Amino acid sequence: MEPFKISIPEQQLHDLSIRLKQVRWPSSFSIEPWALGTDYSFLKGLVDYWGSEYNWREQEAWLNRFPQFIEHVDGFDIHFVHVRGEGTSERPLLLTHGWPGSLVEMLELIPYLTTHRYMVDILKRHLTLLFPLCQALHFRVNLHDREWGPNT
Incomplete structure (x- = not known):
């Protein structure tokens, strides 16, 4: 096992910010919101938030509080x-x-499943947790070189 910390280069975050600010939006639609997919105004607000308000470094620091590792398995x-x-x-x-979930949805479970304060009355034991991230969603995978599917 190799210890791992999330560390996105500043240049990539800057590039993402620029691309989000340069989205070429189509004309607004005169149909009912969500009738043909994502609501136009919702998506525009989400992109604006990601481009100007979202603090990746804060999220990165929060995620890095948890012990992360990389293990090489079958290539x-x-x-x-x-x-x-x-x-x-x-x-x-x-x-x-x-999909489309993520590990982040489960991180708040950690103290409930691993600490004496919560577990002693439920299971009379503590759990050691493993949270693998879905392939193609983590930080060091390249699936272009190999076939990947449900039988892999």
Whole structure:
């Protein structure tokens, strides 16, 4: 296992900000919102937020509070969070996410599943958690070189 920290280069964040500010929007639509997909005004507000208000560095610091690793398995780098439970009576638990979800949705579960304060009355033991990230969504995968699918 190789320790891993999220660290997006500043140039990439700057480039993203520029691209978000330069979106060429179509004319607004005169149809009911969400009738043909994402609502135009909702999407425009989301892009504006990401381009001017969203603080990636704050989110990056929050995510890096959790112990992350990379493990090389069958030619792929698997990015995962690994949190050990408190105490000596641990049991492993693998938590996965699907598309379009993400690991972030489950991070708030960590104290409930790993600390004495919460677990002693429920399971009488603490859990060691593994959160692998979906392939193609983490920071070091290149799926273009190999076939990837449900049987991989």
